[in-house]
Amino acid sequence: GQSLEQPSEVTAVEGAIVQINCTYQTSGFYGLSWYQQHDGGAPTFLSYNALDGLEETGRFSSFLSRSDSYGYLLLQELQMKDSASYFCAVRGISSGSARQLTFGSGTQLTVLP
Amino acid sequence: DTGVSQNPRHKITKRGQNVTFRCDPISEHNRLYWYRQTLGQGPEFLTYFQNEAQLEKSRLLSDRFSAERPKGSFSTLEIQRTEQGDSAMYLCASRSARPPTNEKLFFGSGTQLSVL
Numbered sequence: 001g002q003s004l005e006q007p008s009e010v011t012a013v014e015g016a017i018v019q020i021n022c023t024y025q026t027s028g029f030y031g032l033s034w035y036q037q038h039d040g041g042a043p044t045f046l047s048y049n050a051l052d053g054l055e056e057t058g059r060f061s062s063f064l065s066r067s068d069s070y071g072y073l074l075l076q077e078l079q080m081k082d083s084a085s086y087f088c089a090v091r092g093i094s095s096g097s098a099r100q101l102t103f104g105s106g107t108q109l110t111v112l113p
Numbered sequence: 114d115t116g117v118s119q120n121p122r123h124k125i126t127k128r129g130q131n132v133t134f135r136c137d138p139i140s141e142h143n144r145l146y147w148y149r150q151t152l153g154q155g156p157e158f159l160t161y162f163q164n165e166a167q168l169e170k171s172r173l174l175s176d177r178f179s180a181e182r183p184k185g186s187f188s189t190l191e192i193q194r195t196e197q198g199d200s201a202m203y204l205c206a207s208r209s210a211r212p213p214t215n216e217k218l219f220f221g222s223g224t225q226l227s228v229l
Binding site for chain 2: 008042045087091099101104105
């Protein structure tokens with residue numbers, strides 16, 4: 001099976017940079033995804049890393065290191081609207097896990113003025 | 114792309130009653146998922162459909178839960194003899210089989226179930 005660990009809470013000020021880490025244990029996976037969820041809202045896709053390295057999408061970047069079983073989401077120029085929960089997730093390659101996305105328990109980001 | 118639609122948005126029921134939720138995925142998506150989420154936790158996988166076939170079901174899912182996807186379009190999730198522990202947000206998601214968006218799950222807004 002898969003398990004993912006994230007910090008439960010992170011706080012930062014507007015305009016700052018914050019990094020949300022994700023460590024995982026899996027017997028094999030296609031890639032690492034990140035989702036954002038505002039209170040009362042649906043999770044929305046942010047980024048996906050199939051390969052090691054950095055993927056950049058505007059103010060958000062995501063990184064994966066398979067050898068370290070580690071990834072992170074980097075948020076730059078933080079805005080108040082970035083206050084939300086952030087989830088890392090993997091889709092395993094072994095039978096029984098290849099069809100489902102397994103999520104971490106999420107990191108609650110609070111952006112202060 | 115009209116998005117994933119779920120209804121009802123909220124359902125309050127008494128313990129022991131049956132409830133049914135509906136999900137309409139994005140029309141060209143042949144893969145459909147049901148997840149359950151409780152406060153402060155990540156979405157927990159329940160079941161997966163590829164077209165009309167239910168290919169995966171969580172070991173955590175009791176036999177009180179059943180899901181269908183007739184004709185590979187909309188899906189329903191039924192919970193029989195509800196228990197207070199079933200209270201949660203039930204999320205539906207769909208995805209395409211075609212790159213480059215095949216790893217991207219599109220979620221609906223969910224159905225919040227409260228069992229009294």
